[in-house]
Amino acid sequence: MASKTATSDAIAFDDHVDAIYGAAIDVGRWPAVLDGIAQQCGARGAMIMTASPDRMRWTASPGIAEVVDAFFAEGWHLTGGRADRLIADHHPGFCVETDYVDADALRQMPVQSDFLEPHGMVGGAGSLFQGLPDDACILTVEGCQTHDRARAAVPFLDRLRPHLGRALTIAAAVRARMDDAVLDALSLAGVAAAVITRDGRHHACNAEFEHAFASGATIAPITRAMRFRDQRLQAAVEEVRSTGVLPGGRSIPLDLQWRGYPAAAHMIPLIRGARDYFGSDGVLIVLASAGNVSIPGADLLRLMFDLTPAEARLTRSLLEGLTISDAARRHGVTTATARRQLASVFAKTGINRQGDLVRTLSGLGAGFGAP
Template identity: 35%
Template sequence: MRDESDVLTDLIYEAGFMPSLWPRTLDRLAHHVGARGGLLMIKSGSAEKWTASSSLDSVMREFVDEGWVDQNLRAVRCRAASRHPGFLTDHDLMSPNELETLPIYTDFLRPRGFDEGVGTAIQGIQTDGLMITFEGFSSYLGASNSVLALNRLRPHLARASAISAQMRLIQAQAATDALAAIGAAAAIITADAYVVSSNALFNQNKDDAIDLRDGRMRLLNPNANIGFLSALKAKDISIGTSIAVRRIDQSPFVLHLLPTSRSAQDVFSYDTILVVIDKLHNTSSLKPSFLQILYDLTPAEANVAFLVAEGNGLSMVASKLGVSSETVRTHLKRAFAKTGTGKQAELSLQLQCMTPPNL
């Protein structure tokens, strides 16, 4: 009969290659050491992501919903001790006075029976602040006695976590490379604008339009960059958006931001956004409906912008649409703001250069 530690090691590596299995693996590990549940947390950029065994899932949702993440001093201390090659108990990380008086213990952990736990922070993977904890021991002695067994498994946990993270990076790069094969300049970025992967076509725009220093994407056009960063923070980024980018002495291009989906249980997959550069070419196929989608214009604004791009003056636009010149001016002013232009000639030049993207 196989030893339990061998079975656990196999489960750990299975989770490494199939991250959706981490909750089941954490549950089995927790049962092995006498804890009520296990938790894996990653701090990536400004976001804290986690996956937990089923026994901890509802508790963690309460923890997040009630705002305890921002008061989690035990996690801060655990990550600060990342050079320690093993698991630490709450009593190793906190003073006796802190254990007795901090609200996170008195108001949340202790009333739920989760004030005795062990945790470790793991370095060396391409995510920030990976931490694995086991929660809900019946006593400090139970938590302390689990450390030896968990330390034997810690190298496997570290390697399996690295595998999970690396696989997600490989998948992201494969996705952008596949887009390059059809001629699309593309990158995958996080909501904090950090680049997860990019293809060679995308990287060709680094010098004249895009700054990728420090691994974070910025647009060299200041106004476009403001729009880009605002779009990343917007709550409705889930439906995608497009941003026009003007360049000095060069034709403009459009940046399409499209959210990617991920498994809700996969803590190693980023909440990512696909960025596609759409270079603009002269064409007669431009239609108001495309402008509406591209710049988030209303139907009325798109019709005005389209007619202006055709070379019509305001009075002619008003006549064709059957509205007053004042109404046309109002729609045109809003179209200027959304397209990043300021004059009819600029708007006309920009729109005459466009072609709908082949996406």
């Protein structure tokens, strides 16, 4: 019986090793791999954080992904704690919190009392790995019921550690190149795109994006902070910098023309799997213009916000200064119908008042002209 159990454990361990090496190249597999490791340890989940001089990335198993996102979004990683202790110690194995801090003192730490414990993340274990060329990788299992339970998982984790170290070294290098490869592919397709980090720094951009903005964008030489002359786009970048997030994405009319047409910037938050592909937890910026050979007469207003033709006509009339009643008469609909269309426009643009809508879109009428 004992021999059969040992054989089963060996098979389970080999399965973990195979999965780890598979994720070294196919980095999209890491969430499932981390989930398997966490289950073996009796933990809620596991995560990888990779830090380099110009970026920070993380991947978590599905069960704790939202908690981990909140941890970084709320800035708890900046308060000091396990990561700092692991980096300072350089211990060639997994450690638990109570290896460094007494359990009573640990409970008094704000990150523990105000975030980790309320989210059910009481005990955990982690280890530091050297990446390529300047990456530091930390893998942690999170949400063990007690610190003793986390400590009991250390022997298993230490057995996995050599395999994890080799795989994470390769995976960090793969991730660091994936964002460049995707942007290059977009450039070949004629798409102008850039990525900024959640603190507003330049992460990557392709040649199409550089050409579109020419002198309309600058990158600070030391901080790498990204600044745009376009006030609306810069305001969105400042929002990302101050809050670390851009909920739901954003489409912004720009004060520039691209390929002879008024342009818009689609800002897409990089979360979940997209974060792995672009090697950043920030925002993807993609330029779009009203020019479209497949849709003659396409206008920027519909392009940006996916308005129906009736909604676009109503919005153009409001931009001309007409009241909602006058716009309804112009287009042969009732005022009630026009108000319903305007409500839909509000929902699609994220703007809640007619005056704000006009102010936001004013000055861009050349791109909004009727076909």
